[in-house]
Amino acid sequence: MCQTQVVNSTIRVTSVSDFLSISAARDPQRVALVDSATGERLTYSELDERVTSTAQVLMDRGLLSARVGDRVAILLGNSADFVLSYFAVIRAGLVAVPLNPGYTVSELSQIMQQCDARLLIVDSATGELGVTSASDSCTVVFCDEVITERETLRGFLKQSLRSLVRGKAPSTTVFPEVAPDDLALLLFTSGSDGDPKGVMLTHENLVSNVQALTDLRNPPTVSAEDTVLAVLPLFHVYGLNTVLALAISAGAGIVLLDRFDPVGSLEIISREHVTTVAGAPAMYLMWSRVPSVREAMRPIRMLSSGGAPLPPEIFNRFEELTGMRIYEGYGMTETSPVITSTVVDGRAIAGSVGLPIPGMEIKIMADSGEEAEHGDPGEIWVRGPGVFHGYWPDHSNGPDSNGWFGTGDIGLLDESGALRLVDRRREVIIVNGFNVFPREVEIVLEGIDGVTEAAVLGRSDSETGEAVTALVVLRPGTALTSDEIIEIAAQSLARFKCPQEVRIVESLPRSATGKIAKGRLREVYELDL
Ligand code: AMP
Numbered sequence: 001m002c003q004t005q006v007v008n009s010t011i012r013v014t015s016v017s018d019f020l021s022i023s024a025a026r027d028p029q030r031v032a033l034v035d036s037a038t039g040e041r042l043t044y045s046e047l048d049e050r051v052t053s054t055a056q057v058l059m060d061r062g063l064l065s066a067r068v069g070d071r072v073a074i075l076l077g078n079s080a081d082f083v084l085s086y087f088a089v090i091r092a093g094l095v096a097v098p099l100n101p102g103y104t105v106s107e108l109s110q111i112m113q114q115c116d117a118r119l120l121i122v123d124s125a126t127g128e129l130g131v132t133s134a135s136d137s138c139t140v141v142f143c144d145e146v147i148t149e150r151e152t153l154r155g156f157l158k159q160s161l162r163s164l165v166r167g168k169a170p171s172t173t174v175f176p177e178v179a180p181d182d183l184a185l186l187l188f189t190s191g192s193d194g195d196p197k198g199v200m201l202t203h204e205n206l207v208s209n210v211q212a213l214t215d216l217r218n219p220p221t222v223s224a225e226d227t228v229l230a231v232l233p234l235f236h237v238y239g240l241n242t243v244l245a246l247a248i249s250a251g252a253g254i255v256l257l258d259r260f261d262p263v264g265s266l267e268i269i270s271r272e273h274v275t276t277v278a279g280a281p282a283m284y285l286m287w288s289r290v291p292s293v294r295e296a297m298r299p300i301r302m303l304s305s306g307g308a309p310l311p312p313e314i315f316n317r318f319e320e321l322t323g324m325r326i327y328e329g330y331g332m333t334e335t336s337p338v339i340t341s342t343v344v345d346g347r348a349i350a351g352s353v354g355l356p357i358p359g360m361e362i363k364i365m366a367d368s369g370e371e372a373e374h375g376d377p378g379e380i381w382v383r384g385p386g387v388f389h390g391y392w393p394d395h396s397n398g399p400d401s402n403g404w405f406g407t408g409d410i411g412l413l414d415e416s417g418a419l420r421l422v423d424r425r426r427e428v429i430i431v432n433g434f435n436v437f438p439r440e441v442e443i444v445l446e447g448i449d450g451v452t453e454a455a456v457l458g459r460s461d462s463e464t465g466e467a468v469t470a471l472v473v474l475r476p477g478t479a480l481t482s483d484e485i486i487e488i489a490a491q492s493l494a495r496f497k498c499p500q501e502v503r504i505v506e507s508l509p510r511s512a513t514g515k516i517a518k519g520r521l522r523e524v525y526e527l528d529l
Contacts (some may be wrong), residue, residue, distance in 0.1 A: 019207075037258055120139070142445075285463065307328050349418075353411075362380055380419070
């Protein structure tokens with residue numbers, strides 16, 4: 001278990017919000033955030049003070065009055081308001097539940113119901129979606145609108161978090177002490193059975209993963225002199241902990257960008273003198289097609305990728321174009337997230353995801369239940385302070401009694417001990433770094449009137465890594481077309497989960513036990529999958 005670390009004589013690091021206080025004390029005037037959409041710039045001391053005031057408002061009796069351990073859902077894009085809200089929730093001893101603004105009302109309502117959020121923080125872009133998805137017992141707070149009087153929107157209290165913060169007399173609220181083992185973050189991922197699962201991450205999980213990455217020096221992951229591009233979504237653990245919290249702990253500048261556009265993002269890199277980028281494979285693919293990429297990337301000293309396989313063609317092409325190698329990391333939401341990285345020994349090699357970061361151990365398990373011979377593939381198991389505490393709410397299916405957790409990914413160790421990923425045991429499809437569990441999509445398709453059964457598979461895709469493909473069987477006499485099925489599914493599924501292609505088939509192959517034989521689908525239908 002991680003011990004709370006005393007970093008200087010006054011501030012102990014128990015939560016990620018302590019990183020912010022330390023960086024603000026060290027260099028208060030350093031620009032911490034640049035919100036590329038609004039142009040807003042906040043120094044470390046401004047950010048730290050606003051986080052404290054926002055945390056006070058969240059806890060204030062009579063205003064919102066959340067209590068320690070209450071879940072606060074955040075439905076915001078990559079913005080200064082997201083950063084303020086997240087650190088305020090953590091500072092107040094509450095549990096943050098970041099939500100994907102690309103989700104549909106049905107996806108969000110299910111999660112909101114499961115986590116029983118006391119508060120939901122939205123802005124004018126996500127307000128409608130949030131208000132429609134929240135339950136009656138959840139207060140919805142808008143952060144970006146200046147509203148002088150309380151208004152109601154469909155019966156919900158609509159008030160501006162920023163105006164509440166401004167109107168509040170400064171006080172010396174003492175925030176509740178959190179323990180390293182207290183729950184800090186609940187991140188919902190799709191479950192293999194189709195229902196969302198809340199990954200329970202503690203303060204220790206988050207802090208330890210950031211500290212392990214801070215310790216790497218070959219090259220340094222991030223330093224106070226860096227300006228970091230935060231374009232990966234902050235509702236995902238990679239953007240939240242490995243980009244945002246890591247940059248805050250180093251006291252670096254952070255440029256927030258809500259949507260990736262290859263040309264626009266390169267302009268921002270040049271304009272803001274961005275020096276480090278943590279990206280996903282699809283970003284590097286799109287950048288490699290922009291003729292000015294070499295020139296635009298001039299200020300950059302480090303590039304990294306994670307969340308999905310970085311194809312060697314993209315790695316090599318990017319090196320040819322820019323002279324820079326992309327460092328690759330491997331991890332998952334359940335491990336806060338980083339398990340291995342090529343930054344550990346500084347050897348960025350195509351196809352390798354590197355060595356375990358300090359504190360994380362991995363082992364490769366053969367089907368026999370024994371550890372695999374060195375060099376043989378097997379399931380990757382992981383142990384360390386970043387490993388989660390099971391799924392919400394009852395800590396189910398977490399690490400075993402010795403702290404080991406089976407990732408469901410298949411990998412092998414090369415001669416240098418670095419990990420290479422070869423396959424996935426789980427049926428998950430990874431679209432642009434986002435996980436899609438086929439069952440969730442199948443349930444939606446099977447809920448469409450006229451569809452009797454559906455099987456969902458991943459197809460390789462040069463743009464997004466993989467794409468969702470579905471085979472559906474229709475009730476005799478039903479006249480639905482593939483496009484109509486896709487259109488109906490899109491009402492319930494976020495865009496990345498929605499099938500790109502639907503094939504209508506007569507029947508699906510079955511195993512001896514009557515289950516749909518997924519392994520045989522590809523061969524039976526001669527799909528190019
Ligand atoms: P998530 O929980 O959304 O972060 O997804 C985690 C999954 O993404 C892992 O279990 C892997 O299957 C996959 N993944 C993460 N990083 C990589 C990588 N560098 N290469 C290949 N797959 C990856």
